[in-house]
Amino acid sequence: MIVLPLEKTWELQQLETIVARYNRRDGLWRRLDEAYGRQLAGYLGEKSLYYYVNLWPRDEVLGLFGLRARGVSGYFQTDLLVVTARFMLIVEAKHLKGELSINESGQLLQRVDGVTEVYGNPLVQAEIQRYQLEKLLQRHGFDHPPIYTCAAFTHDKAILNIPDPPHNLMTSQRLFEYYQMLYRSNRAQLSRAEVTKLAVFLKDQHTPLDCDVMADFGVRAEWLAQGVPCECCDGGMMRYHYTKWICGACGCVEAEAHWRGLRAFAVIFRTMWVTNKQARAFLGIRSRSTCQRLLASLPMEGERSTARYCLEGLFR
Incomplete structure (x- = not known):
């Protein structure tokens, strides 16, 4: 066992x-x-x-x-x-x-x-x-x-x-x-x-190792590509367009690729919380209201400009 x-x-x-x-x-x-x-x-x-x-x-x-x-x-x-x-x-x-x-x-x-x-x-x-x-x-x-x-x-x-x-x-x-x-x-x-x-x-x-690859390699957040990596091809990035995610390289379409992107955010930045501004920057979404709609089903803490969303449920 x-x-x-x-x-x-x-x-x-x-x-x-x-x-x-x-x-x-x-x-x-x-x-x-x-x-x-x-x-x-x-x-x-x-x-x-x-x-x-x-x-x-x-x-x-x-x-x-x-x-x-x-x-x-x-x-x-x-x-x-x-x-x-x-x-x-x-x-x-x-x-x-x-x-x-x-x-x-x-x-x-x-x-x-x-x-x-x-x-x-x-x-x-x-x-x-x-x-x-x-x-x-x-x-x-x-x-x-x-x-x-x-x-x-x-x-x-x-x-x-x-x-x-x-x-x-x-x-x-x-x-x-x-x-x-x-x-x-x-x-x-x-x-x-x-x-x-x-x-x-x-x-x-058991004590898992806590590490920070971004700091260890000197990687800055703005150096990472926005969007969500496509799982249908090698190297393509998906962008959100009218209720769906579309890969610019192969044309693959997904409805909920943002959940995969938010899990990546939590892993890279070692946090289980994300703000609307952080999510927009990481996922490459311009509209605040569009991003708020995508985050709406997550537990929220705070209001308006101070609101942040809990990502723990994405790992269960």
Whole structure:
């Protein structure tokens, strides 16, 4: 059973919405797009683990995706943490394609189309997470079964070129086999109630990272394209015209694209409130009355020039 479901991080959501609105000809767009690609790869890697978690007995396995909690110093984050009565397992997911190897210094090397990229060793990362997790549980007086770690390569185009790899370094297809091995090798140390209590405690410790991509990359609001990115084509922007949204690139028509645009506003500017003036500037609507009509169904606070509209309902 999934106790902490996988969600897109605020950083990924912010990058996703900013990249769609930023001028591709500007040099900063490449940096934003590369950062978005890294965040998206991590998300896709974790998402692919859902299949294998669902193969494990639902009444015996509790899974937490993307757990971020305070450790010995600062925060630590796991891609997937599995809690059972017999053992706990930290899975470090790597969504990398191409030929993958580990050099004598323990670095992970990725080679794609003749280009080599260098990454940290995922097993070392998982071991650091294990240490942090153990200290967290000790600090709060929790007894726990043994904590194991593994690194799983989730991309279907990954080629592992690692002679005699450690038993806990694998492609994601071997996760089910690895789970069975750990299950046979360990006896139950916690009751079902204790497993649930431990998993719920860890869920309560989860603290999502608060980030501000606009500030981190020096992006100004006026640099973002007005309107709503079209979902029918690549790069087109929709503008509101006589009760409907129309894409200037492909002609696609939508009736309620403004809700998608307002969700993007909330993500980019890290707020659940918007004024009529802010909505007009972001959505590219000239008429105050037209914008007020589009916002009318949202909860409102204040009156006239001080009115602002709550966007929380758009995320439910």
